[in-house]
Amino acid sequence: xxxxxxxxxxxxxxxxxxxxxxxxxxxxxxxxxxxxxxxxxxxxxxxxxxxxxxxxxxxxxxxxxxxxxxxxxxxxxxxxxxxxxxxxxxxxxxxxxxxxxxxxxxxxxxxxxxxxxxxxxxxxxxxxxxxxxxxxxxxxxxxxxxxxxxxxxxxxxxxxxxxxxxxxxxxxxxxxxxxxxxxxxxxxxxxxxxxxxxxxxxxxxxxxxxxxxxxxxxxxxxxxxxxxxxxxxxxxxxxxxxxxxxxxxxxxxxxxxxxxxxxxxxxxxxxxxxxxxxxxxxxxxxxxxxxxx
Amino acid sequence: xxxxxxxxxxxxxxxxxxxxxxxxxxxxxxxxxxxxxxxxxxxxxxxxxxxxxxxxxxxxxxxxxxxxxxxxxxxxxxxxxxxxxxxxxxxxxxxxxxxxxxxxxxxxxxxxxxxxxxxxxxxxxxxxxxxxxxxxxxxxxxxxxxxxxxxxxxxxxxxxxxxxxxxxxxxxxxxxxxxxxxxxxxxxxxxxxxxxxxxxxxxxxxxxxxxxxxxxxxxxxxxxxxxxxxxxxxxxxxxxxxxxxxxxxxxxxxxxxxxxxxxxxxxxxxxxxxxxxxxxxxxxxxxxxxxxxxxxxxxxxxxxxxxxxxxxxxxxxxxxxxxxxxxxxxxxxxxxxxxxxxxxxxxxxxxxxxxxxxxxxxxxxxxxxxxxxxxxxxxxxxxxxxxxxxxxxxxxxxxxxxxxxxxxxxxxxxxxxxxxxxxxxxxxxxxxxxxxx
Numbered sequence: 001x002x003x004x005x006x007x008x009x010x011x012x013x014x015x016x017x018x019x020x021x022x023x024x025x026x027x028x029x030x031x032x033x034x035x036x037x038x039x040x041x042x043x044x045x046x047x048x049x050x051x052x053x054x055x056x057x058x059x060x061x062x063x064x065x066x067x068x069x070x071x072x073x074x075x076x077x078x079x080x081x082x083x084x085x086x087x088x089x090x091x092x093x094x095x096x097x098x099x100x101x102x103x104x105x106x107x108x109x110x111x112x113x114x115x116x117x118x119x120x121x122x123x124x125x126x127x128x129x130x131x132x133x134x135x136x137x138x139x140x141x142x143x144x145x146x147x148x149x150x151x152x153x154x155x156x157x158x159x160x161x162x163x164x165x166x167x168x169x170x171x172x173x174x175x176x177x178x179x180x181x182x183x184x185x186x187x188x189x190x191x192x193x194x195x196x197x198x199x200x201x202x203x204x205x206x207x208x209x210x211x212x213x214x215x216x217x218x219x220x221x222x223x224x225x226x227x228x229x230x231x232x233x234x235x236x237x238x239x240x241x242x243x244x245x246x247x248x249x250x251x252x253x254x255x256x257x258x259x260x261x262x263x264x265x266x267x268x269x270x271x272x273x274x275x276x277x278x279x280x281x282x283x284x285x286x287x288x289x290x291x292x293x
Numbered sequence: 294x295x296x297x298x299x300x301x302x303x304x305x306x307x308x309x310x311x312x313x314x315x316x317x318x319x320x321x322x323x324x325x326x327x328x329x330x331x332x333x334x335x336x337x338x339x340x341x342x343x344x345x346x347x348x349x350x351x352x353x354x355x356x357x358x359x360x361x362x363x364x365x366x367x368x369x370x371x372x373x374x375x376x377x378x379x380x381x382x383x384x385x386x387x388x389x390x391x392x393x394x395x396x397x398x399x400x401x402x403x404x405x406x407x408x409x410x411x412x413x414x415x416x417x418x419x420x421x422x423x424x425x426x427x428x429x430x431x432x433x434x435x436x437x438x439x440x441x442x443x444x445x446x447x448x449x450x451x452x453x454x455x456x457x458x459x460x461x462x463x464x465x466x467x468x469x470x471x472x473x474x475x476x477x478x479x480x481x482x483x484x485x486x487x488x489x490x491x492x493x494x495x496x497x498x499x500x501x502x503x504x505x506x507x508x509x510x511x512x513x514x515x516x517x518x519x520x521x522x523x524x525x526x527x528x529x530x531x532x533x534x535x536x537x538x539x540x541x542x543x544x545x546x547x548x549x550x551x552x553x554x555x556x557x558x559x560x561x562x563x564x565x566x567x568x569x570x571x572x573x574x575x576x577x578x579x580x581x582x583x584x585x586x587x588x589x590x591x592x593x594x595x596x597x598x599x600x601x602x603x604x605x606x607x608x609x610x611x612x613x614x615x616x617x618x619x620x621x622x623x624x625x626x627x628x629x630x631x632x633x634x635x636x637x638x639x640x641x642x643x644x645x646x647x648x649x650x651x652x653x654x655x656x657x658x659x660x661x662x663x664x665x666x667x668x669x670x671x672x673x674x675x676x677x678x679x680x681x682x683x684x685x686x687x688x689x690x691x692x693x694x695x696x697x698x699x700x701x702x703x704x705x706x707x708x709x710x711x712x713x714x715x716x717x718x719x720x721x722x723x724x725x726x727x728x729x730x
Contacts, residue, residue, distance in 0.1 A: 044727045045386050046393040047369050051727070060723065066694075066716070131541065132478075132550045150542040151533075151701050240543065242697040242704075258358040259687040260365060260386065264723070 032273065038266035045260035057267035066243055067251070067268075074247040077161065078225035085165040085221050086214065089172030094202065096173075097180045107177065114170035118228060122235030125163035149237065153244030156237045160245050163236060164229045172217050179213035180206070219283050226276060248272050316348045317615050320374035322364055324357045324600070325434070328567070332635055340622045347615035349376075357383070357600065358686060364605070368393055373605040375616055378433060380600045382685040384421060385507065387603050388429060389683065389728040395604040395613070397620070398427040403610075404617040412624070412642050416594060416668035420679030421601050424509055430601035431620050432641040434632075436564035437595045437664045438488040440582050445575040446557035450474035457578060460586045461528065464558075468537035471557050478539040480532070481547035483561030485540075486692040487598055488582075490517050493525055495677035496582055498590035506680035511725045513682060515717040517692065518710035521588060527706040530699045540700050543693050562598065563664035566637040579660030581667050593677045594670040599638065639664045682717075683724025691716045 007013045042053045061067050096106050128136045131148045140147040149155040191201045230250045239246035256265025325333045337349045354360035357380035367373045379387050387394055401408035410418055410428040417432045444454035450470045458464040471479045482488050494501045500516045507513035532538035541547035551559035552572040584591040604616055629645035640646040646665055655662040682688050695713040698704035
């Protein structure tokens with residue numbers, strides 16, 4: 001017998017939804033609309049003079065080779081953060097799932113880093129890798145490797161990827177662990193009886209069954225890399241050296257907040273919004289088809 | 294019992310706030326931390342204790358760009374502070390905001406406060422005056438880049454520690470010997486664009502941009518791709534290759550590497566002296582910036598960095614009166630001399646400089662006068678009195694990005710400086726369009 005709750009009242013469902021809708025409108029749609037409006041304007045810092053300039057903010061953006069470069073940087077950065085974060089978390093989750101003794105301790109410790117704020121994570125890693133006083137730098141120097149991320153772009157990228165992926169590993173780990181525990185033991189045992197080794201069992205049974213989790217994490221991690229990592233970058237490289245870690249969202253922040261260029265910054269955030277919408281559509285239309293629920 | 298205590302407390306609080314209301318409160322937003330912040334608070338309480346009518350309330354609002362952003366947001370919401378400390382690169386933005394700021398000379402005139410801009414060091418006041426010489430904001434903390442040398446490292450390398458390099462040629466010779474003596478980091482610099490582009494230009498009497506470095510108008514263009522500029526950046530890149538120059542970042546990260554003894558030479562703000570004196574466990578000297586002797590116009594004079602106090606518009610006359618009184622107190626010789634000695638910033642008035650000199654402070658602390666002497670080396674020219682470029686927060690970043698590309702070896706100096714000019718000019722044109730009157 002099916003159990004369904006039916007609202008008799010005409011207004012009650014709307015009233016119950018209202019707070020959520022109000023929050024969405026005030027904190028998401030309103031600022032987004034405002035960014036859209038500002039992106040067509042040229043303003044001085046204090047908002048004393050405002051001029052409607054049509055698409056000229058966008059034209060200026062796409063004339064700027066460095067802005068175009070920051071697309072590449074963002075793509076590389078997001079791919080590295082998402083893939084390394086997911087891969088490492090999956091490995092750890094599979095290992096932790098097999099541990100019998102002290103499993104709780106392992107699991108707890110692996111989840112901890114998620115509680116660290118991005119900016120703090122950035123500062124911690126920046127200290128470890130600091131060009132003059134960092135302990136990792138010291139070890140690398142001893143090994144004869146010249147580590148100076150304030151000048152070497154690829155090292156700076158590596159640093160921000162490590163700092164960003166590190167805390168995301170915990171989050172991914174949690175989901176993978178839950179996913180693994182929901183896979184029926186009987187399936188794995190059946191495969192084992194058929195003579196499949198651990199690696200074979202993982203690739204043919206476990207991994208396909210985890211694909212909904214992996215897909216979900218892919219979406220979440222890409223969005224994380226696009227938006228939430230700017231604290232890490234602000235605390236470490238600030239987009240440098242020579243723009244090699246200048247991801248799109250950091251440039252939005254820098255131009256809008258630090259350089260008081262509202263029009264340019266808004267145009268960038270509109271572009272960013274469009275990218276994320278496109279990316280989400282692609283993920284749900286094409287990647288999701290390959291996912292087995 | 295409890296109720297009665299509460300009532301008494303409330304009454305007392307009421308009395309206190311009534312007392313406070315009789316005073317006119319003046320909000321002062323600033324960006325000074327640590328020892329500098331303590332000193333700033335001391336100045337405010339000194340002023341508050343000196344009279345009864347006004348109360349200056351200093352509020353720390355984050356780094357320079359952060360507090361400026363906060364003030365802009367507050368202005369838009371109609372609750373700007375009275376006084377705002379703005380760093381030198383924000384000058385053009387503040388100046389262009391005619392409806393948002395109250396020029397200091399105008400406020401002083403309206404309040405009938407005696408005020409002569411000629412009392413201020415020309416290298417300082419020139420930076421913050423309009424083209425008619427009217428002072429727009431009150432100089433507060435000003436510094437200039439100087440050249441620090443670790444004398445112990447020089448001795449170890451067999452160099453004469455009392456003859457530090459005057460030119461970049463001599464610098465290169467010393468750098469080679471320091472490297473040979475096994476010093477891991479020979480030289481580093483803080484604030485690369487400020488030292489190696491802005492002050493390099495002024496010190497060699499070369500323009501940073503047209504229109505008197507932007508001071509004469511918002512239609513200025515950058516000029517930092519001249520052969521002399523390119524050659525200087527090329528030289529630095531060559532130093533990087535030879536292991537003579539270790540790049541440390543865009544802010545003052547290099548200072549710690551100098552006073553820890555890691556780097557033997559440093560160019561950075563004269564304001565770093567206090568920290569270096571406190572931390573360095575070696576003998577060091579403070580010197581003029583090196584120059585290229587093949588450029589005949591060098592050395593000229595260096596330019597300042599630091600911040601000034603801007604007065605925001607739309608306040609009551611009584612409040613402006615208070616700001617005026619406070620500014621006079623701040624510029625008084627005693628306060629200025631004390632501020633300069635305890636912070637390492639340059640004294641901003643001639644009288645304060647004289648007072649410090651007369652008491653023999655510069656003999657006692659050798660090197661403390663280098664900054665002022667370098668700023669006053671020759672009377673400032675249109676190339677060396679300062680700079681004023683719109684959105685220079687972004688402009689300076691562009692220059693730094695391009696320099697980093699050269700130092701990392703991914704771009705040659707000519708192409709990088711050409712790109713810096715092209716990208717910088719785009720920013721200037723946007724600013725011009727947003728601020729045309």
